[in-house]
Amino acid sequence: MTVTRPDVSASSRTSSAVRVRLLENDDLGELQALIAADPIVNAVVAARLHEVGDLGDAGLSGSLIGVEIGGRLVGGCFNGGNLMPFCPDPRAVAPLAHFLADRPRICSAVVGRREVLTPLWSVLGRSWSRPRLLRPQQPLLVVSSVDAAAVDPQLRPATAKDLDNYLPAAAAMFTEELGLSPFLHMTRAAYRERLGSLVSARRALLLNDVNGHVIFKAELAAVSPDTCQIQGVWVRPDLRGQGISGPAMAGVVQYALRLAPSASLYVNDFNIPARRLYERLGMRPVATLTTILF
Template identity: 40%
Template sequence: MLTQTTTRVLEPSDLDAALAVLDREPVANAFVTARVQVAGLDPWRLGGEMWGWYADGMLESLCYAGANLVPICATPRAVRAFADRARRTGRRCSSIVGPAEATAQLWRLLEPSWGPAREVRAQQPLMVADRLPDDVTPDPYVRRVRKDEMETIMPACVAMFTEEVGVSPLSGDGGLLYQARVAELVGSGRSFARLDRDGRVMFKAEIGAATPRACQVQGVWVAPEYRGRGLAAPAMAAVLRYALADVAPVVSLYVNDFNTPARAAYRRVGFEEVGAFMSVLF
């Protein structure tokens, strides 16, 4: 029996307890929940460790430690414990991302040993929608990307990632992991785009994480030459329609607070702010 407080790496036998914690906040935790539901808690399949923080023998908080470090339902005491473990193991992640309050505390504790960060995005509104808008007609030309269109969608995905994150996803391994992830989303029918008459991508977005209770839209991008033409809101309405019909009853996304046009487009489609994320990029 575990007593008082302790932190440890969770094992496959802890799956039910971990899912119960994740289920407390199905929207905010959609990304990690989706991974755990598919891969369980085995680090090789999950792509990282799941740390658990216990109080009086009960699992109360989690932290996913993989390519990203993600605090989950993390209390202030749990965050301190996770920071201690992260300092001991050293930085292995490319970012810290999660609910703003816990992530800010985690970064304050880790910055002296892990800093400086390449960029800190302290407020990224978390937005949700559970119905189609009344006054925005979904763009009929937005559709699922076909498996034979990888060469068409890949340059747009690279452009979006580079613009959003500040580094190319093709660095390091030459883009093999990133290309595999794009192919996975296309193959599962969760990649959407509108093409122009020349077959070039005008708009694209993906449903990056999906659980029975919520899904998360990511990678929203409008080609520079088509920006400012009112394309985004109808295109997002089309993605929302697909998501609600085929994936989950609640659709979420998070966006940089300084991206005023995107936030306005999402609000037009009916997305409402329900919280905030924070990202620390290395």
């Protein structure tokens, strides 16, 4: 995917003490410290930095924008397919918002702490197009242990042989969660390739029925030094409420904890059955996220 980098030569509506700019490799140490201050919320950005180690690497699939106040980095965002702000200092939010509002939107979603996204969107919402969906409250949950006796032993990483059966399940989850088909903006071959990269990395987990059809799936969206973020949890609709998800999710958490010291995920506040399941697994809330989808 070609990512448009922001025109950092343009002035932003900030005071002379504040600077908003594209971050470079010289900023990496300060950036990593900022990300590490909120490691569960910033898991996706932390994982990408850990994987590439170079802010100019194409594998980053986006750019990193920083807000400096008095010469010190106090906030910023990852700007790519997702816009993910990290602003532990609330003074960073307004200049970042005005900087982004002056430029074309390139993301399909904005995800971050609710207390950051609320003021950020109060500015961006006046310049960017109307969002398709707004998920204002999504508890971010974390766990660092799991009862091995609760794990479904049939849960396993998907292999290349599973891909043809895994794809319809992944597409069904995508459509149910996001309200549109993944094939609206990409070909089936491109979507299969994206799933294939997860499968080859052993980050797609599944349960099959006796006919080899997927009845449960989950993916590991990001693996950082601090956490493994789980996404795309799905149970085949006709089998929901039959006790499949509990042991399967315990297995996902167990697998994730082999890769990082904690497992995390965020869930829609209105998804009460899922929230109860995660509570039974010992997952505790550490933040509330907001997601804005275009």
